[in-house]
Amino acid sequence: MCGIIGYAGSGNAGEIIYDGLLKLEYRGYDSAGIAVLDGGKCAIVKSAGRVKKLNTSAQLLGGSIGIGHTRWATHGKPDDVNAHPHVCGKIAVVHNGEIENYAELKKSLMDGGDKFLSQTDSEVIPHLINKFYCGDLLEAVIKCASMLKGSYALLAIREGSGEIVAAKNRSPVILGLGENCNFCASDEPALAGKCPRICVLEDGDFAVITKDSATVYNSKKQKINRAVLPNSAKEQSLSLGGYPHYMIKELWEAPAAVKNTVTAFGEVKNAVCSAICGADKIIFTGCGTAYHAALLGKRYFAELAGIPAEAEYAGELRYDKLYAGKNTCLIAVTQSGETADTVEAAILCKKSGATIAAVTNSPHSAITRTADITVPVCAGAEICVAATKSYSAQIAALLSAALALSQNTGLAEELSNAPALISQTLQNLDIYALAEMCARARGVYFMGRGIDYAVALEGSLKLKEVSYIAGGGYPSGELKHGPLALIDGSTLSIFIITDAALSQKSMEAVEQTLSRGGMVAVITTLPHVHKRFERRAEVVTLPECNKYIAPLAAASALQFLAYRVAVILNRDPDKPRNLAKSVTVE
Ligand code: M6R
Numbered sequence: 009m010c011g012i013i014g015y016a017g018s019g020n021a022g023e024i025i026y027d028g029l030l031k032l033e034y035r036g037y038d039s040a041g042i043a044v045l046d047g048g049k050c051a052i053v054k055s056a057g058r059v060k061k062l063n064t065s066a067q068l069l070g071g072s073i074g075i076g077h078t079r080w081a082t083h084g085k086p087d088d089v090n091a092h093p094h095v096c097g098k099i100a101v102v103h104n105g106e107i108e109n110y111a112e113l114k115k116s117l118m119d120g121g122d123k124f125l126s127q128t129d130s131e132v133i134p135h136l137i138n139k140f141y142c143g144d145l146l147e148a149v150i151k152c153a154s155m156l157k158g159s160y161a162l163l164a165i166r167e168g169s170g171e172i173v174a175a176k177n178r179s180p181v182i183l184g185l186g187e188n189c190n191f192c193a194s195d196e197p198a199l200a201g202k203c204p205r206i207c208v209l210e211d212g213d214f215a216v217i218t219k220d221s222a223t224v225y226n227s228k229k230q231k232i233n234r235a236v237l238p239n240s241a242k243e244q245s246l247s248l249g250g251y252p253h254y255m256i257k258e259l260w261e262a263p264a265a266v267k268n269t270v271t272a273f274g275e276v277k278n279a280v281c282s283a284i285c286g287a288d289k290i291i292f293t294g295c296g297t298a299y300h301a302a303l304l305g306k307r308y309f310a311e312l313a314g315i316p317a318e319a320e321y322a323g324e325l326r327y328d329k330l331y332a333g334k335n336t337c338l339i340a341v342t343q344s345g346e347t348a349d350t351v352e353a354a355i356l357c358k359k360s361g362a363t364i365a366a367v368t369n370s371p372h373s374a375i376t377r378t379a380d381i382t383v384p385v386c387a388g389a390e391i392c393v394a395a396t397k398s399y400s401a402q403i404a405a406l407l408s409a410a411l412a413l414s415q416n417t418g419l420a421e422e423l424s425n426a427p428a429l430i431s432q433t434l435q436n437l438d439i440y441a442l443a444e445m446c447a448r449a450r451g452v453y454f455m456g457r458g459i460d461y462a463v464a465l466e467g468s469l470k471l472k473e474v475s476y477i478a479g480g481g482y483p484s485g486e487l488k489h490g491p492l493a494l495i496d497g498s499t500l501s502i503f504i505i506t507d508a509a510l511s512q513k514s515m516e517a518v519e520q521t522l523s524r525g526g527m528v529a530v531i532t533t534l535p536h537v538h539k540r541f542e543r544r545a546e547v548v549t550l551p552e553c554n555k556y557i558a559p560l561a562a563a564s565a566l567q568f569l570a571y572r573v574a575v576i577l578n579r580d581p582d583k584p585r586n587l588a589k590s591v592t593v594e
Contacts, residue, residue, distance in 0.1 A: 017189025345373020
């Protein structure tokens, strides 16, 4: 949700920041901008559209210190004026987050004679810094921050100075520590190949970054120490590696992500078991795809470990006063570890005394600072906005945890073979005809029962997200209670059937849809289901496997389907319209 980067060194700031913005673009891509200090003066380029639009103008910027921004609009449409950096006097600022009290602040600044150019909430920040500036940029930023309500990761520069000042509250900032240069950025990928060490800021921290130093302060302007860590972002893992899109590259990386996650779980197994064992209530939470993984977690814990569990959208849970208590364990699933709703839900539950377990792909993220224990998801950098390998790895982490609690060694053995199952699924997948059907359909509905229902919801989200085709996910049993009214020759219903015990019931729902003249497809691991519908519907067969492992095969198939449809419809699957990878605002 907006990417920010700052650089202070002796290289060309425009080029270095431009490169960093390209790597942060998954956080937002509706406009971008760069400000550099060149000969004491501030030069700015900004534009609506993708970062690439700054390619030529960024090269022309001089100077060796500057800040950049790639935007996901919250306040004000995505145009040139609303693009960051925003300026007041000699101050330029980039901001990620949401200033909740911007309207009051703007009014009082305007009453004092300030003029605003944009519709953004962010523009109040340079105005406040400018107002408070009395020769010390850090002090002015600290005073500004004391006026702000909401979330911010902000970087400020001032004409005539050689420093960047950063401030953080509820939006991520990391410092990158290099030789004769230092950085600040939203995320590690922006710093891949640029510096060997990083330092993660915490809420309430401020930092002053120059070519030679990066110093962290508290709001009283006292220096504080934050741990210095190796920079694990790898340039190589951020490249397309010969693939046309990150989505297809990353879905092929699912086997490795699952393998690494299952291996890593071994190291936290005992700690996870003891954190969860004492709980009399387990709540899974997350947003979007992570919530769909949470739904599977709920089933795995209930059915395999015999521990009753609930799953709730994080955006609902954070406003739900009834839920967590002292003996609750909240299992928060989040790829980025920064999703505002998920982090806030965890904070709320923690305040009520709950134990927090974070299942995350981001070891230095906000959720890990709230959590009592972290279950690692080892998917590596995921650049495509649509989650693929991280979802598979989340499933593997949650299944590993349920199996550890259940002592089910047979299934654990099968899970260790899941990477091969996913590869086999992708290699043998014949989904092209189904992709063509989807691309032609007026609406696409995904149906399943039990575990297959959770997978159907994810299949539906993935397709909507990258193809913009309307549709939904339903439990097969609900079909006759309403959704059947949607069915006609122009709609496609895709049934996921991997649970033999429920297959008879699911097949009845397929019959009900066929008899209403709807287009029907069946994705199944079960030979008898294949046999029954092979001549009457589009059938996609997946390798036979245990129903608890089947979501891993089905997820890869559904991700591949969504990808194919996006390609057929000429959509950009990596950067779907209106979306961003990490949703750090409400
Ligand atoms: O980083 P998180 O896992 O917390 O993100 C949650 C959702 O925003 C995310 O899964 C979203 O739904 C994906 N774009 C779906 O592909």
